[in-house]
């Protein structure tokens with residue numbers, strides 16, 4: 001073996017070790033990650049981030065000349081209502097039956113900054129439509145929860161029926177926004193916590209709230 005071959009082997013070994021170490025560095029311990037997320041939600045950081053986003057949204061809407069039938073789309077979970085207390089109680093896990101049981105209790109609480117935005121829209125006579133990835137098995141509980149938390153005036157609350165359960169969240173929500181647009185609703189803004197709340201357009205001004213708990217495609 002000549003020097004050149006030895007050099008190449010040493011170089012490849014160093015690169016391999018570096019790559020391995022980098023991969024290891026990227027993995028975060030789950031217990032530690034939960035603590036970081038918990039701190040974000042339970043300190044003032046989450047509230048502060050939401051306030052900044054809503055302040056900008058209100059400025060934007062105030063600057064608009066409103067069209068006929070102006071409408072804002074609201075997502076529900078982690079946008080209008082917070083499920084944090086339940087998700088923390090089950091140690092940041094997810095299992096559909098337990099989730100459904102929670103939804104049926106109608107105990108989620110309003111996210112204060114979203115509620116502030118909602119109240120502002122009502123003063124401008126802007127329509128509110130809720131589009132949620134929730135299934136129709138929790139429709140009545142969802143209505144009760146929204147009303148109990150002060151979301152008392154809205155055009156409609158749209159959830160998935162049995163035929164829509166296999167659609168991705170983004171497909172389902174886009175279909176509903178298209179239908180609303182065809183019916184004459186002018187969507188001027190859309191507020192959600194997942195990028196799948198906005199994919200495909202028909203959204204107007206996008207208001208993306210933070211969610212460090214889960215991701216939905």
Ligand SMILES: [Mg+2]
Pocket residue numbers: 075076077078079192193194
């Ligand atoms: Mg959501």
